[in-house]
Amino acid sequence: MSREFQQHIHDALADSRLQNAVYTATGRLKDARLAVVSDNVLSDYQELRTQANALKRHAIDHLDYYLEQFQRNVETHGGHVVFCQDATEVSDFVLSLAKERGARLIVKSKSMTTEEIDLNERLEHHGLESVETDLGEYLLQLAHERPYHIVAPALHKTRYDVADILTKRLNVPRETVPEKQTALARSVLREKFLAADIGISGANFLVADSGAVVLVENEGNARLTTTAPKIHIAIAGIEKVIPRAQDLAVFLKLLARSATGQLLSVYTSVLSGPRRSGEIDGPDEFYVVLLDNGRTRLLPNAERRQSLYCIRCGACLNACPVYRKIGGHSFPWVYSGPIGAILTPQFMGIAREPELPFASSLCGACAEVCPVKIDIPKLLLDLRSEAHSQRSGFEKLTFRVFAWLACHHRLFALAARIAARLRFKVGPIGAWLSQRDLPPPPSHRFRQLWRQR
């Protein structure tokens, strides 16, 4: 395990305030989800998951077709589609458009994809002001932190942390009541919305047959971001495309339920193109950036491809006993929890993040709650085996010896007797024992009992 990863985990485990905040918040989200997917509330929940999985599988298996169809339909409505391979191509596109239009102020609604490519930093580096407008994201931008959780980005902050951030960064009197803190952020951001030249959003779904970008949110900041400024740019991973608007009947029922335990999020916007003739408001220009950034690397392997089905609901984070202890910032990239443990090594290459697939107890809770039925434990094992094949030496040898012993029962019995007498305190097993107690060897071994019966 890398020193950095280990240190993050240590710090998170040692911070009792953080432990409490994360455990409580994820627990609430977990319970909220459970309350709206139970049989008496949504009898066809399992059927919906099966449909969602089949739709995603179909879309990803024919991705090129649906991307082209999506582009054609966006263009029919007067919008533009821009394909980008990486972070630099996205920021170059936004920067050149901003320069051409003389834009200086950008408002942003929450998007994990733009977190992935550090878009704000890139834009600000070139003198543009780029303001996050989701409350949690705004607070984190002020605090210079990355999201702690896919749907509840500031889940680790208490109201007192928020008071510190607002006082320090906005130079306002200290306020510790969440309602007043929210009102304060609202008034600051309202000015930004009305003055902004460009609105940048993510996308929950891209609808191929409609050329539409679907945004799901609770605050109204995504609606403002995509309605107030004269230019709207949506930035989405290529895997977000679904075939038909009708498919939303499946996905919308699952997304809010899985994420926050709502039947639907407060606002669902299905946006296609710039404002049309006769429409009074809405942007004059509409762009959809389709980003690869490593996604095509996941496509060749039919099993691993399913990682791209993820709709970013965050349910696997809330269900994961590991995430709930080590928290979001222990993970090396923007995607945390079980989904982060499979996405990050695949996007970046297993050589860069070989430990991540091991940050799991393989209990299967993630797969049980996943609304699109991604078999996360299976992919974790698959990635472990890949990481393992790149490892050298001791661990490989240990398992080979174990496998050999397990096939030779007399020797295995002998080894078990010896092992029971030994106390491992040093070496790799010593490290393992520093977090766990080895149970005392039983007085009667199973084999003995078996012989005596």
Added chain:
Amino acid sequence: MTSREQILQQVRSALRRSEGQTPPEPPPVRLHVPEMTLESRIASMTTRLEALAGVVHRVKSPQAAGAWIAETLAGRRAIASNAAFLRDCGITQIPGVRSGITDREELRQLCATADVGISSADYALADTGTLVLLSSLEARMISLLPPIHFAILPATRLLTGLDELFTLVPNPSQLTRSVVLITGPSRTADIEQILVRGVHGPGLLTAVLVG
């Protein structure tokens, strides 16, 4: 090669597909529209919206809707959309209600200073307490910038749920650039998961069902 060509080519070679190869039909979506009387749809809409701290108010006629709005506004500044139904209800004639705006900048200024935004809705969804805005006559700012939102619609427009909506309107983007589903007042729980209403959108929402 452009980035577009490069990405599409990578996708095709990874999926072993050739250019222009048409996929089979996507798996069918089973849309289920239950039998529900108008009264039970209204009851469900009311329960769902009230659970989100929204309000459902029912009136007998368009005139009654207009009268209720006039009384409830009590002189506050309001902006109403250009939907014909609001005119039929007599809402656009209420003193203090601005309507008929067609200029984007003027609309934005009015919405930013109004106390109340009044819109129609094309449909509502009973099983989630949702309002559906499809009409291109409805400026979206009206249901977004003012702190209070009133949405007026004929009770017969109350559908059972999402499945019925997508049965009736399989491709809503053909009708408007901006389809909006509104389920309760704007809210956040980003600070300690404490629920706060009226973050960027209206904190108070009333659906007025006519008939």
